[in-house]
Every structure is written in structure tokens, then in C-alpha cells.
Amino acid sequence: MSDLNQKMVEKYKGNFLQEVINNVEEGETMKMCMQCGVCSGSCPLGPHWEYPPQHIFMLIRAGKRDEVLNTDSFWNCTSCYNCIARCPRGVQITHVMHGLARYQKVLGLAPKNQPTEKFSQLFWDNLVQKGRVNELKLGLSLYFMNGFGEGIKTALKNQKLGMAMMKAKRMNPAEMFGGHGVKDPAGFQKMVKKAHELEAARIAGEES
Amino acid sequence: MVDVVATNETIIVVGGGISGMTAALEAAEVGKQVILLEKRPYLGGRVSQLYKYFPKMCHPVCGQEINQRRIKGNNNLTILTMAEVTEITGDTGDYTVNVKISPRYVTSDCTACGECEKVVETEFDDEFNYNLGKRKGAYIPNKMAFPQTYVIDPAIIGTDEADKAKEACKYGAIDLDMGEETLELKAGSIIWSTGWKPYDANKIQPYGYDRFENVITNVEFERLMDPHGPTGGKLLRPSDGAEAKNIAFIQCAGSRDINHLKHCSRFCCMASLKQTRYVAEKYGDDAKSTIYYIDIRSIDRFENFYNDVKSNENVEFIKSKVASIEQDENKNPVLRGVNTEGAVRYANTHDLVVLAVGMEPSVDVSEFPVKLVLNEEGFIQNDEANGGIFAGGTSADAYDVNRAVQHATAAALRAVQVVNNISK
Numbered sequence: 351m352s353d354l355n356q357k358m359v360e361k362y363k364g365n366f367l368q369e370v371i372n373n374v375e376e377g378e379t380m381k382m383c384m385q386c387g388v389c390s391g392s393c394p395l396g397p398h399w400e401y402p403p404q405h406i407f408m409l410i411r412a413g414k415r416d417e418v419l420n421t422d423s424f425w426n427c428t429s430c431y432n433c434i435a436r437c438p439r440g441v442q443i444t445h446v447m448h449g450l451a452r453y454q455k456v457l458g459l460a461p462k463n464q465p466t467e468k469f470s471q472l473f474w475d476n477l478v479q480k481g482r483v484n485e486l487k488l489g490l491s492l493y494f495m496n497g498f499g500e501g502i503k504t505a506l507k508n509q510k511l512g513m514a515m516m517k518a519k520r521m522n523p524a525e526m527f528g529g530h531g532v533k534d535p536a537g538f539q540k541m542v543k544k545a546h547e548l549e550a551a552r553i554a555g556e557e558s
Numbered sequence: 559m560v561d562v563v564a565t566n567e568t569i570i571v572v573g574g575g576i577s578g579m580t581a582a583l584e585a586a587e588v589g590k591q592v593i594l595l596e597k598r599p600y601l602g603g604r605v606s607q608l609y610k611y612f613p614k615m616c617h618p619v620c621g622q623e624i625n626q627r628r629i630k631g632n633n634n635l636t637i638l639t640m641a642e643v644t645e646i647t648g649d650t651g652d653y654t655v656n657v658k659i660s661p662r663y664v665t666s667d668c669t670a671c672g673e674c675e676k677v678v679e680t681e682f683d684d685e686f687n688y689n690l691g692k693r694k695g696a697y698i699p700n701k702m703a704f705p706q707t708y709v710i711d712p713a714i715i716g717t718d719e720a721d722k723a724k725e726a727c728k729y730g731a732i733d734l735d736m737g738e739e740t741l742e743l744k745a746g747s748i749i750w751s752t753g754w755k756p757y758d759a760n761k762i763q764p765y766g767y768d769r770f771e772n773v774i775t776n777v778e779f780e781r782l783m784d785p786h787g788p789t790g791g792k793l794l795r796p797s798d799g800a801e802a803k804n805i806a807f808i809q810c811a812g813s814r815d816i817n818h819l820k821h822c823s824r825f826c827c828m829a830s831l832k833q834t835r836y837v838a839e840k841y842g843d844d845a846k847s848t849i850y851y852i853d854i855r856s857i858d859r860f861e862n863f864y865n866d867v868k869s870n871e872n873v874e875f876i877k878s879k880v881a882s883i884e885q886d887e888n889k890n891p892v893l894r895g896v897n898t899e900g901a902v903r904y905a906n907t908h909d910l911v912v913l914a915v916g917m918e919p920s921v922d923v924s925e926f927p928v929k930l931v932l933n934e935e936g937f938i939q940n941d942e943a944n945g946g947i948f949a950g951g952t953s954a955d956a957y958d959v960n961r962a963v964q965h966a967t968a969a970a971l972r973a974v975q976v977v978n979n980i981s982k
């Protein structure tokens with residue numbers, strides 16, 4: 351168990367609902383859930399979730415910390431916002447799902463080899479380098495996500511699409527060499543670092 | 559000419575549904591002078607549009623009859639139909655109420671023989687049946703309409719049809735020259751009993767009421783089951799006229815929902831439970847009802863009614879707010895969602911879906927002829943700032959008949975106290 355995870359278990363002493371409210375984006379809103387199930391029924395990826403959203407809210411209230419923090423369910427969320435649009439009680443379901451994924455990750459409990467989790471990491475690593483997403487590099491890193499051989503195969507398969515995108519000026523091959531970024535990458539990285547520190551302090555309960 | 563005497567000891571009741579009738583009668587029976595104003599051509603309001611009412615499953619004609627007898631036996635009560643309030647000025651104990659009376663074109667000499675209706679051919683959407691059927695341009699609004707007096711639709715005035723109707727009347731009861739009248743009435747206190755209207759189901763986009771013929775509302779269902787209704791009491795699917803045998807009821811359709819009505823209307827669970835009884839009574843084992851619900855609210859003694867329905871094998875309960883409805887190639891609605899008891903995903907096909915829509919106030923916030931304290935949903939609050947004007951029944955909140963009538967009786971008591979202070 352990671353140190354932080356251990357610390358959180360001790361800090362909240364079984365009050366998982368409070369832990370979620372304090373640490374998960376929009377976690378407070380799930381207090382309004384009345385278990386109607388419209389979010390679960392509205393999710394286009396619903397059948398792929400181990401626990402759909404309304405079930406997760408139920409588990410959180412029941413203090414089922416291990417079940418919630420060991421599932422890969424919320425990584426299935428594609429931010430279509432169907433659930434938020436239909437929720438009769440204003441629960442910010444999409445945000446809570448992403449918040450749970452983030453919290454799980456911070457605690458070092460994110461599922462291994464979960465494709466969305468992997469992609470999110472690639473996206474983030476790509477973004478923080480220059481403060482702008484380098485789509486060419488991101489695309490390639492995605493191709494090679496599952497090894498070199500797979501990567502070549504995927505690249506060949508998508509060759510035509512790549513060419514078409516280049517022609518339409520949707521992809522710039524020059525991005526391979528450095529690529530574009532924000533004006534002050536060092537300042538940007540400092541900012542990200544600071545944000546990480548603030549988040550860590552908040553979770554540890556050290557913020558004022 | 560309508561001739562009415564009113565003083566500042568008079569109580570005016572606006573709206574002649576079950577609540578308004580009750581308030582008016584309670585006040586008149588303790589000796590107060592009461593004027594009851596009803597917008598429609600008849601009394602009874604929306605209860606008269608039900609097939610039967612819970613908990614006793616009697617026909618609305620029953621409660622209506624009792625009230626009619628009370629009305630006939632009382633000299634203190636004046637009833638004006640087709641009457642609407644346009645303005646209220648003044649204060650507690652001294653109100654002036656302006657009333658507009660629309661022409662009925664038929665006088666009280668009418669015997670409801672129906673000869674005029676026979677000769678008129680033009681048809682209109684029948685509002686009594688929530689536009690599910692047609693009525694003639696000369697019509698009696700419903701079988702038990704009180705007063706039992708015909709109405710000529712203003713749309714046929716000036717046409718041959720109107721002349722034909724007049725000729726057909728043996729009693730000389732048709733007066734085509736009748737015009738709109740305005741009255742200025744005094745009143746010491748006013749009871750506002752204008753009731754409710756069903757929430758607009760078109761706004762509940764995922765349920766496709768506007769797109770799918772076989773998705774209807776609970777008020778329409780009442781009309782379909784009524785032997786006096788547009789289908790003669792047969793449960794016919796709007797799309798093909800086939801008898802529906804597998805019916806879904808969706809609870810909280812547009813209720814308890816920040817996107818629609820925020821409140822619980824309290825009666826819709828009972829209304830759907832009741833409607834499964836209609837199905838069971840009519841079709842026995844040949845038909846199945848399924849109720850999709852968040853939680854069943856059959857408050858206090860209605861629990862027995864709920865348990866009784868639950869014990870019927872042909873009624874299934876699925877704990878789920880339906881997420882969306884689609885339509886298959888036979889125009890059957892397909893309901894999608896998750897049963898939260900066991901998290902079971904479903905796609906259930908039914909031949910008819912009934913949306914249990916809730917109540918909102920019938921009078922729009924912008925239409926009140928006087929400033930009243932309303933809540934967020936437009937229901938009238940019990941507030942001193944309203945002076946001598948009191949809500950009675952569902953203009954104050956969503957109620958079933960029992961609660962609406964209790965509330966209206968309380969309103970009558972308040973109004974009586976106001977005019978008692980004047981006569982002192």
C-alpha cells in the first residue's frame with residue numbers, strides 16, 4: 351500500500367464518503383444522489399462498467415473503499431455528459447467519475463494496463479513538455495503503446511489517413527522535430543509543479 | 559344579463575373544481591353569501607376527467623352528485639360558469655373583482671335534449687378528452703356536466719351551422735346574439751381554487767412523447783379507460799388501434815427533477831397503482847402492467863392499496879428511473895435503463911407507455927390578476943401579504959382529492975373569519 355493511501359485510510363477511519371467529498375472533484379454533489387439509476391441507464395458505455403455510476407455512489411456511501419478504489423469502472427467515462435444532462439438531482443457525475451479516477455491515480459491505485467488510463471498518462475506527459483499537445487508525437491506514442499511490432503502494424507494500417515491529414519494541413523510532419531509550445535515552457539512547468547504541490551498539500555489536509 | 563348581488567361580506571371562489579365547490583359549499587352552508595366563478599362551461603374540474611378515483615375506486619359522478627345536491631339545497635350560493643377574473647383591486651374586506659363572462663349562446667331553458675348537436679356537423683378537438691377525440695360545434699362538455707346545458711362553440715357563430723342549431727331547438731334556448739359580459743363584484747374575501755394542469759410531457763425529451771404515438775400521459779390514460787371516453791373504454795394504442803396488453807407506467811416523469819418540476823406531486827404513484835387496477839379489472843390475466851419507479855409514495859393509509867396491487871402477479875415493479883425510450887419497427891416503445899436492484903441493464907419492449915406526469919399550477923405566474931405570494935413552482939403560499947385572498951386545493955400544492963378538499967375547507971374557514979370581522 352502506498353504511504354499516501356495508508357495515510358488516508360487512517361485519516362478517514364472508514365468514513366469513505368467524507369474522504370470522497372474532500373478529495374474528489376465535485377464529490378460534494380453526490381450527496382444528492384437518490385439512486386434512481388438514470389445515469390447508469392444513460393451511459394453509452396454502461397455495459398462495460400464493473401460498477402456503473404449510481405452503483406459507485408451506493409458503494410461509496412456504504413463505505414466500500416476497496417471495491418471503489420480497485421475498480422477500473424470510471425476510466426470508461428468518455429465525458430459525453432448524458433448522465434449530467436439527465437440527472438434529476440444535479441449530481442456532477444462526469445466530473446465525479448474523472449475525479450475518482452484522478453484520486454485513485456494519486457493514491458497509486460490506478461489499474462495497470464487500463465487503456466484509458468495509459469492514454470491519459472501519454473497525453474499528460476506529451477502536454478507538460480511544451481504546454482501544447484503535440485498530436486503527431488501523441489499519435490505515434492499511442493501506436494507504440496503496446497510494443498514496437500504492434501506500433502508498426504497500426505502505423506501501416508493508418509498510413510492513408512495520415513497522408514490525408516497531412517494534405518488537409520491537419521498534421522504537420524515538422525512537429526516531429528521539437529514542435530510548437532507555449533511562450534514560456536519553463537514558467538509553465540513551474541506552474542504545473544506548484545499545482546502538484548498544492549494538490550498534495552490539500553490531500554494531506556495541510557491547506558489553510 | 560347576468561344579475562348578481564355582491565357586498566363586502568360576500569366570498570368569491572375562483573375555480574369550480576372539487577376544491578372550489580367544496581370551499582364554496584362549506585362557506586355557503588354556514589350562511590355566507592358565496593359566488594363561485596368557473597372558467598369552463600361546467601363544474602367539477604379535472605376530477606370529472608378521471609375514470610375512477612382512488613382509494614375507493616368510485617366514479618367521479620359519485621362525488622359530483624353529492625356536491626350537486628348540496629348546491630341545489632342552498633340559497634346562498636351563486637354559480638357563474640364560463641367566467642374568468644380579469645382584475646382584483648382593494649384589500650381585505652373590501653375587494654373589487656372584475657369578471658369576464660364568455661357567451662355560451664344557450665340559455666338555462668336548455669333541456670339537454672341534444673337536437674342541436676344532431677344537426678351541427680363541424681367537429682372540434684374534444685378538450686374534455688385531452689383532445690383524443692372530437693366533439694361537435696354544439697355540445698354538452700361531458701355526460702355528467704353540471705349545469706346540464708349545451709354550449710355552442712364560438713367558432714360556428716355566424717355560420718349556417720349556428721342557424722341550423724337554433725332552428726333545431728324546440729325550447730328557444732339558443733341565443734346567437736349573446737355577447738361577452740363584464741361584471742364588477744364586491745367581495746370581502748376571495749378563495750383561489752384554480753387547480754392544476756399536467757406537466758407538459760413534450761419537455762421530457764428522452765421519453766419521446768412528442769415523437770412516439772404509443773407514449774401517452776396518465777391523464778390521457780384515464781380518458782381511454784372511461785367507457786364514456788373517446789374509445790368507449792377500450793385501451794387502444796394510438797398508433798394502430800390495437801388493444802394494449804403490456805403497459806409500462808413511468809413514475810416521476812418530469813417530477814422531482816431539477817430539469818423539470820422540482821416537487822413530488824404526491825398523487826402520481828397512487829394514480830398509476832390505480833391505473834394498473836383498471837388494466838387488471840378489464841383484462842385479467844391477459845394483460846400485464848409494469849411500474850418503473852424510484853420509490854413508491856403511497857402515503858399513510860394508502861399503503862394497503864399498494865400492497866394489494868403488489869400482490870397481483872400481473873403487475874411488475876422495476877426500481878429504476880427509465881433512461882430513455884426508443885421505438886421499434888412496430889411502433890412499440892422500448893424502454894432502456896438499469897434496474898437498481900441488482901444493477902440489471904434492461905431494454906424492455908411494451909406496447910403502450912404511460913408517463914405519470916405531475917401537477918403544476920393551472921394559472922401561470924404572469925397571469926394572476928392580483929399580486930400573490932407564490933413559491934418557486936408557482937403555487938400560492940399561505941402568507942399574510944395575500945390579505946383576504948386564500949388558496950384552496952391544488953392552487954396551493956399538488957394534492958389528491960382527499961387532501962385538496964381538506965385544504966379547501968380550511969380556506970373556507972379563513973374566508974369566513976374575514977367576512978365575520980366585517981359584519982361585526
Ligand SMILES: Cc1cc2nc3c(=O)[nH]c(=O)nc-3n(C[C@H](O)[C@H](O)[C@H](O)COP(=O)(O)OP(=O)(O)OC[C@H]3O[C@@H](n4cnc5c(N)ncnc54)[C@H](O)[C@@H]3O)c2cc1C
Nearest residue numbers: 573575576577597603604611612752753754951952958959
Ligand atoms: C392521472 C391522474 C389521476 C388522478 N387520480 C386521482 C384519484 O384517483 N384520486 C384522487 O384523490 N386524486 C386523483 N388525482 C388528483 C386529482 O385530480 C386532484 O386532486 C383534483 O383534480 C384537485 O382538484 P382541484 O379542484 O384542486 O383542481 P382542478 O380539478 O384543476 O379544478 C380547478 C378548476 O378551476 C377552474 N379554473 C382554472 N383557472 C380558472 C380561472 N382563471 N378562472 C376560473 N376558473 C378557473 C378549472 O377550469 C377547474 O374547473 C389524479 C390526478 C391525475 C393527474
